[in-house]
Amino acid sequence: MSDVDRLLADYIAEHRAGGEADPCAYLSRASPAERAELATLIDAYLARAPRQPFDQARFGGSTAERTVDELERAIAGQAGLWPAVLPRLRDRAGLKRSALVDRLAAALGAEDRREKVAGYYHEMEQGLLPAAGVSDRVLEALGRIVGETAQALRDAGRALTPSGEGPAAPAAAFARRAYAEPAGAPSPGTQPPPTGEWDEVDELFRGA
Amino acid sequence: MTFEPLPDHNLQQLSDEELIAYIRAARDEGQLAHGRRGLAILVYGYERDVKRRLSIRVPTHVVDDLAHDALVKAIAAAFDGTSVGEFRSWLNTIVDRTAVDHFRRAGRRPKETILPSEHAGEDDVWGAEPQVESKAGAVELRMIVDEVLDTFNEKHRLVIELHVFSGLTAGEVCDRIEGMSEDNVAQIASRFRAKLRARLDPDRDG
Numbered sequence: 232m233s234d235v236d237r238l239l240a241d242y243i244a245e246h247r248a249g250g251e252a253d254p255c256a257y258l259s260r261a262s263p264a265e266r267a268e269l270a271t272l273i274d275a276y277l278a279r280a281p282r283q284p285f286d287q288a289r290f291g292g293s294t295a296e297r298t299v300d301e302l303e304r305a306i307a308g309q310a311g312l313w314p315a316v317l318p319r320l321r322d323r324a325g326l327k328r329s330a331l332v333d334r335l336a337a338a339l340g341a342e343d344r345r346e347k348v349a350g351y352y353h354e355m356e357q358g359l360l361p362a363a364g365v366s367d368r369v370l371e372a373l374g375r376i377v378g379e380t381a382q383a384l385r386d387a388g389r390a391l392t393p394s395g396e397g398p399a400a401p402a403a404a405f406a407r408r409a410y411a412e413p414a415g416a417p418s419p420g421t422q423p424p425p426t427g428e429w430d431e432v433d434e435l436f437r438g439a
Numbered sequence: 440m441t442f443e444p445l446p447d448h449n450l451q452q453l454s455d456e457e458l459i460a461y462i463r464a465a466r467d468e469g470q471l472a473h474g475r476r477g478l479a480i481l482v483y484g485y486e487r488d489v490k491r492r493l494s495i496r497v498p499t500h501v502v503d504d505l506a507h508d509a510l511v512k513a514i515a516a517a518f519d520g521t522s523v524g525e526f527r528s529w530l531n532t533i534v535d536r537t538a539v540d541h542f543r544r545a546g547r548r549p550k551e552t553i554l555p556s557e558h559a560g561e562d563d564v565w566g567a568e569p570q571v572e573s574k575a576g577a578v579e580l581r582m583i584v585d586e587v588l589d590t591f592n593e594k595h596r597l598v599i600e601l602h603v604f605s606g607l608t609a610g611e612v613c614d615r616i617e618g619m620s621e622d623n624v625a626q627i628a629s630r631f632r633a634k635l636r637a638r639l640d641p642d643r644d645g
Binding site: 235239240243244247252253254255258264267268270271272273274275276277278279280282283284285286289290293294295296298299301302303305306307311312315316319323390391 | 518640
């Protein structure tokens, strides 16, 4: 049995036993000349491995649970994949929501209506704001802040609801699962604050 | 059609496609709380292996983010009907594309993918470097295997799938495939591995 055979067999055994089965740990044990072969074989094995049985104890608090929370809000909502995409982009940009809102309001020339921008952005992350109504100007500004293209944000907003119209499911019910919001954030499920007259901020977030 | 919620042990038995149909039906009937269970089984069921596959391709510090992106894209496409083929195959394709996109973005934003070798003495910060460090390599891993498998007939491909990728012994493979001897299994596996090595490194054996 070659080293590659032995390492692959050991890897499969560890994977099936529910172990860590970290490919890199095994690849580091292969000689440089054999590493690509072992990487290819492990990858091919993993691409065929059966779905892991569900384990509630391990699921709780896991990254998988967070992904499920986001997908649930996305499927229930009216904003495509924004509930799964926007919080991640914000995290990767190292921005708290309040900081992002500050920058977004400034980029839109709406510093004096920051709270209204905050309400709309919250609705975008929660999947409560119809994606089709959000203007390119907002997406371009947001994209510059989080390091994504406006088109990618638009595409994410169109996902799950190809017609651009959200499903009838009550999105607000799922927003209750959202992560703790900072004090002062608008209540999930509420419509953006249409107090007063329809203004440029409303037009930017709902008028497209 | 009326939606009927299923207990976990029944959901676990569903295929990926059946799970996605279940989630969609739950959503359509306004019972997404039940659909959430199906989502959990699907995401949990594949997340670790998606991370493992990505760890071969990209730096450790981006694996979790990219795994999230791949799972979200694959499930969303399967859910709204824009995916191609079976979910598992589609997920594999999305994982490959996600790794490629990472390298494309890294080209635009070099600071995003600092490798551990650039942080001498700080390996604990970044972890191991990927084993396949190029955009082409990220895609080719799976394509190379498929390409080599395609040079074998259907029966021999099954031998390779069972013996090499499923870890069955030669004897167990013979029990499943009529007319196959243990020597044949060993020879087929050996030929596959030799072709794979030659494809990975054409200059290696002259």
